[in-house]
Amino acid sequence: xxxxxxxxxxxxxxxxxxxxxxxxxxxxxxxxxxxxxxxxxxxxxxxxxxxxxxxxxxxxxxxxxxxxxxxxxxxx
Numbered sequence: 001x002x003x004x005x006x007x008x009x010x011x012x013x014x015x016x017x018x019x020x021x022x023x024x025x026x027x028x029x030x031x032x033x034x035x036x037x038x039x040x041x042x043x044x045x046x047x048x049x050x051x052x053x054x055x056x057x058x059x060x061x062x063x064x065x066x067x068x069x070x071x072x073x074x075x076x
Contacts, residue, residue, distance in 0.1 A: 002076075003033045007053035007063075016042045016066050017052040024072045 004021060006047025018036055025032045037043060037070035046055060056075055 001031045001033055003035070003057055005035045005037050005055040007037045007046065007048050007055065008051035009038050009040065011051070011075065014052040015064050015075075017054065020066065020072055021054065024069065025076060028073070028076045030076045 001073075002025075004025075006014060006018045006021060008017070014036075018034070022034055022075075025034075043051065043053065046053070046060060048060060048063045052062075052066065053060060054062040054063075054067065054075075061075060062071065
């Protein structure tokens with residue numbers, strides 16, 4: 001199971017990223033543990049200065065803007 005964090009303060013792009021990650025994982029049949037991180041201090045500690053950001057198993061894989069569906073699919 002992959003542990004995925006979507007980083008962002010609750011903006012529309014952050015919500016869209018969360019929904020996209022969830023939808024792609026479900027479509028591919030991948031079990032994930034999805035977490036939304038809205039605390040700015042935690043986000044900055046992960047080194048993300050532009051949200052939304054995505055962290056998979058402790059590794060930042062995306063920051064700034066909603067990732068493309070094909071990019072999200074490549075994570076699974």
